[in-house]
Amino acid sequence: MAEEPYSMYSFLLDRTARSVKQYAQRRFKELGFNITLDQWLVLRRLFDHQDLNQKELAELIFKDTPTLTRIIDLLCKKRLTKRKLDLDDRRCFHVALTPAGRAKVEKLMPQVRGIRLKAWEGLSVRDFRQFKRILNAIHLNLK
Amino acid sequence: MAEEPYSMYSFLLDRTARSVKQYAQRRFKELGFNITLDQWLVLRRLFDHQDLNQKELAELIFKDTPTLTRIIDLLCKKRLTKRKLDLDDRRCFHVALTPAGRAKVEKLMPQVRGIRLKAWEGLSVRDFRQFKRILNAIHLNLK
DNA sequence: TCAAAATAGTTGTTATACGAATTATTCGTG
DNA sequence: CACGAATAATTCGTATAACAACTATTTTGA
Numbered sequence: 147m148a149e150e151p152y153s154m155y156s157f158l159l160d161r162t163a164r165s166v167k168q169y170a171q172r173r174f175k176e177l178g179f180n181i182t183l184d185q186w187l188v189l190r191r192l193f194d195h196q197d198l199n200q201k202e203l204a205e206l207i208f209k210d211t212p213t214l215t216r217i218i219d220l221l222c223k224k225r226l227t228k229r230k231l232d233l234d235d236r237r238c239f240h241v242a243l244t245p246a247g248r249a250k251v252e253k254l255m256p257q258v259r260g261i262r263l264k265a266w267e268g269l270s271v272r273d274f275r276q277f278k279r280i281l282n283a284i285h286l287n288l289k
Numbered sequence: 290m291a292e293e294p295y296s297m298y299s300f301l302l303d304r305t306a307r308s309v310k311q312y313a314q315r316r317f318k319e320l321g322f323n324i325t326l327d328q329w330l331v332l333r334r335l336f337d338h339q340d341l342n343q344k345e346l347a348e349l350i351f352k353d354t355p356t357l358t359r360i361i362d363l364l365c366k367k368r369l370t371k372r373k374l375d376l377d378d379r380r381c382f383h384v385a386l387t388p389a390g391r392a393k394v395e396k397l398m399p400q401v402r403g404i405r406l407k408a409w410e411g412l413s414v415r416d417f418r419q420f421k422r423i424l425n426a427i428h429l430n431l432k
Numbered sequence: 433t434c435a436a437a438a439t440a441g442t443t444g445t446t447a448t449a450c451g452a453a454t455t456a457t458t459c460g461t462g
Numbered sequence: 463c464a465c466g467a468a469t470a471a472t473t474c475g476t477a478t479a480a481c482a483a484c485t486a487t488t489t490t491g492a
Contacts, residue, residue, distance in 0.1 A: 163306035
């Protein structure tokens, strides 16, 4: 667009984000992971941080609480996570991996790294720094 | 993550894409546009290219045909677009703006530009070129 | 020419996205 | 202490996202 140099950024951003998600989802399916990418994000965070409540978890992965509730519902149905009532604050649940959930993260972690790296082929660490800086700047502009 | 320099790119990408969409959606609502951002994308393309069929339109905005069908359904219900049967190929519909749809695009265009530019505050044309290059590279890696 | 393949669009299912409203509980302040 | 405000989680409604299956046409290739 001649009169508007930035006009396509939001389209490119959205398109590429969906490409990445779609590719990962397809590979997850081909490899028989039996979880979605968003479910993976939750499992991965729980692997590093045990005993988060849903609010904290939602903030970590930048999703709202209704969305997180449903992801946790699905993960609990798959017996990969469990909810534990916080006796000090009975409004909260603490979410934790089950042994099966922990085993799943350990098993999938190297494969997920491979899937993620595919997108970055031919790009450098320097590119990554630029990319990160710009994405963060956009995000902060809209806070 | 120490062992994996690129590990957060997909998270940042997805988070920022959602920030942008969410911000635009909020402003659309505040300004009483009464359409979604995705519906806007369709209207905007139809403004430049009359008489596309749904397949062509889907490719332009990088969505699949079921998703586009549903967006067009909503736009037709709002009387902003109409479907016209192609007599040469009766599998196709041509989609066009109604007069109300065209008027809406003309009215909203400058406001949408303002919304879009908010995200880019403090960033340069040079940043945009980098950003575009990297997004396109990722997208092409996953084709 | 005519049956198989390809194509445009729709419908169904599952999951995510987001705002609004609701419930249960806890906090803050008078 | 009490009561209204704030908070954590859930539920609801609508829209998008992806994929599979389906219908109706058109194209193809033997």
